[in-house]
Amino acid sequence: MATELNLHHAYYEAFCVPETSEETRKDCLEKVRLWYLLYVLDHQSSVTYGRPPVMAELRPTRDFEMLLESPWCTFADRALMAQVTGLAILTRAFDTFGLQPKRTMEADDASVINHMRFTEDAQAWRDHWMKLRDLNPAGADYLSKDVELHHHFSSLVLNSLVLRGRPLHTIHELPAILRPLALKAVQAAHSILKHFIDDPRYPEGMVGTPLYPLSMIAFAVVFLMKMSRRWNAIGITIDAAHQTIPLVEAIIRMLQGCKAGASHMVFSMANGFERMLRNSTKNHTVNKVLQTSTTDRTQRGVDKNGSGFMTTGDNPLYTDGIQANNPYNNLNAQSLGPHGDPNVASDCSFTADPQATYVNWDSQDEELWAMGMGYDLLAPGGQGPCGSDFSFPTYETM
Numbered sequence: 001m002a003t004e005l006n007l008h009h010a011y012y013e014a015f016c017v018p019e020t021s022e023e024t025r026k027d028c029l030e031k032v033r034l035w036y037l038l039y040v041l042d043h044q045s046s047v048t049y050g051r052p053p054v055m056a057e058l059r060p061t062r063d064f065e066m067l068l069e070s071p072w073c074t075f076a077d078r079a080l081m082a083q084v085t086g087l088a089i090l091t092r093a094f095d096t097f098g099l100q101p102k103r104t105m106e107a108d109d110a111s112v113i114n115h116m117r118f119t120e121d122a123q124a125w126r127d128h129w130m131k132l133r134d135l136n137p138a139g140a141d142y143l144s145k146d147v148e149l150h151h152h153f154s155s156l157v158l159n160s161l162v163l164r165g166r167p168l169h170t171i172h173e174l175p176a177i178l179r180p181l182a183l184k185a186v187q188a189a190h191s192i193l194k195h196f197i198d199d200p201r202y203p204e205g206m207v208g209t210p211l212y213p214l215s216m217i218a219f220a221v222v223f224l225m226k227m228s229r230r231w232n233a234i235g236i237t238i239d240a241a242h243q244t245i246p247l248v249e250a251i252i253r254m255l256q257g258c259k260a261g262a263s264h265m266v267f268s269m270a271n272g273f274e275r276m277l278r279n280s281t282k283n284h285t286v287n288k289v290l291q292t293s294t295t296d297r298t299q300r301g302v303d304k305n306g307s308g309f310m311t312t313g314d315n316p317l318y319t320d321g322i323q324a325n326n327p328y329n330n331l332n333a334q335s336l337g338p339h340g341d342p343n344v345a346s347d348c349s350f351t352a353d354p355q356a357t358y359v360n361w362d363s364q365d366e367e368l369w370a371m372g373m374g375y376d377l378l379a380p381g382g383q384g385p386c387g388s389d390f391s392f393p394t395y396e397t398m
Helices: 007-015 022-049 075-097 109-134 137-163 168-173 176-198 211-228 240-256 265-292 295-300
Strands: none
Touching: 022 075, 022 211, 075 109, 075 137, 109 137, 109 176, 137 176, 137 211, 176 211, 176 240, 211 240, 211 265, 240 265
16 A cells, blocks of 8 residues: 555655655655654564565665755654664564574574674664764653664574574584574573663553564563573573573563553463463473483583583683673673583573473474564464463554
């Protein structure tokens, strides 16, 4: 419908046709803004559901500076363009690495360099748009927080690509060169939850929040809950019991405290997260029983099949700048063993065990990307994966 209305032509008429009247230009600018808004909604749905976007990156997206530098640009335009350009980076990354849920990222130099290029683009995007604080002090605080949130989510999505298509029970086989990226994904997920917990706009504003920010919470929680029991196998030594679980519990309390109808999505999310947390605790007890019979293998550090187990040792911990820019001190730089070595000490009570089972989890949940890009809580049609704990009603994007 947007193309039938020729919204994609409005950009050229607004900025490249000198004889355009002021009235016509004003109408074209509104069409340009509508085109950008549709681009944002389309690409947000693309990321959420793991499908190709409908709207391509046309000239209006690439030449956004013309709008920003024009006398008709408003602060709202700048905030909108921040989302457009941020989503464009993720779209280009998916064009390179694909949207297929079973497709794994290779550990060769070319793939790692390509991945680094996109993460650097995301960091440059964050640095550029944080400058908006100087242009409108009135809304600068909230806008800068939103830019930070989108940057954390971009980091989670981009860095968790190294885990896509890899069953959780084989995570110990993750190549060493990709393990620092997995750590960055874990850090980003923690940062997303801290954003929603610490931001004073929540929980009052949570009920009216669009689907995309809610999907950030869903992805972060599910990612951390699935990974926390396994990440020791790749040398991540973040203590999930003291640093991850409290964040998930705080998110659950925040969602449960929202004032809305009983069928609102936030309550479905809270109930699903609570069941997942309860099942995780239940399985932790099972793991302890299993570990009693594998003490000798645990002491060796690696069993005969090469499965990684955590052992005690005096290895220096990896501190090569992985968390140099991380503002959260509780996720310190001592979160990954040397070059992702799984044979390092950890006081994390959530230990890895390839034999562990997940009560009430569907078999496809053994992979992080069970549906689309991992949002198995937000399956199209309002239903989670068959057999899972989650069943959400259908909601519009906005």
